[in-house]
Amino acid sequence: MSDAISYPDVTQYAVPFFIAAILAEFLWIAIKGRGGRYETRDALTSLIMGAGSVASGILLGFIAWGFFMLLWRITPLDMGTSVWAIVTCFVLDDLRYYWVHRFGHRVRWVWASHVNHHSSQHYNLTTALRQTWTGTFTFMMVVRAPLVLMGFHPALVLFVGGINLVYQFWIHTEAIGKMPRWFEAVMNTPSHHRAHHGRNARYLDCNYAGVFIIWDKMFGTFVPEQEGDRVDYGLVHNIGTFNPLRVAFHEWVGIFRDMTQPGLSWKQRLLYAVAPPGYSHDGSRDTSEGIKAKHLARNPQDRGTPGFDAS
């Protein structure tokens, strides 16, 4: 079983393309007067978060790599490096991405890492680069373990994960409306992902896909972007800082403060870390279910429409 397989780090090689595409999108918006918004400090924060995420990968990547290589030595399977192995690994890794992303919105410990990606009130190509610095601490690397145990080399697993992230760059734009119907049916697109970034009650906890939107359709989390409900980007409670350190760590600090409140049971302390975002021991905050219920109380006509239960 070979250990000496290597693939390029596609996210690093994509950096010049990212910068060129951001400038092109900005020019398009400036010339056409539509298709999105840019703001200096917001974009700068997003870009610094992106650079920090790459740095964090360089500094902490050895932890996940060591874990995967350990699994690779244990597994008796080897799927090889054929084109079919790469394609199969890519599709399975996209399924892995769907679940990690879903956990990222439903488990506060993982949300603490992912929240920064949603912390901009803008939606443009720089938002795509507003990535986590703390992904290693969520331990979501375990969701990749089955791929390695199935015989996909860790280098291949990380390679297809990199391609997945690069794919997701272009869907962070308002400059593209809808793609052809067949494409919208199968692939994650700017329209589907705009809905995912919405803080509107309708769009909370939907469209977790990375590359293939079919996972959301299979697992019941797909909500199409609605013409009558324009996506409002950002967090339910938007943060008031452009400081990258605060953006990166604010939810971790929030978890620590909540867990260390006096007078809580151990169960309540644990739930502040692992329950869905918005959990509170005294019901003083709203989870996405509570927000949707309150929205329906104010807007009963929305009941049964995409993103809202019928009952």
Next chain:
Amino acid sequence: MPLDLLLIMVVGGVSLVALILHLTGRSAQTVLSAEDARTAWHRHFPDDEVHQVMVSEDRHAALVQTSVATGLLWSFGADTVARHLIDFDVMETDHGLRVEFHDFGTPGVSLALEPRERERWQQLMTSP
């Protein structure tokens, strides 16, 4: 990719984008009317009933009397951020007021207020 090349591309690219955005006027703070402030408050807190809105003279902040508590809404780049004034400290500065929220993600905001306006805002913020 060699690290030094990656570093040059990242620093150069980020600087270039920031410079272009600034030089094309994308650093401007949003300007609020009373109606904008009311709409923005409902965007942040859709369950609140807004009773009264007082926009600052520089139009970058508003005090909002709501059914929950007095709230503060302020320009945040091209957008806004809003908070109920429940757990906070307020202090005078040379140019107005500084409001601290004891929140790592929203540490506080400096408000530019005229002297008379500052006195009135401070009173409204701290009165029960």
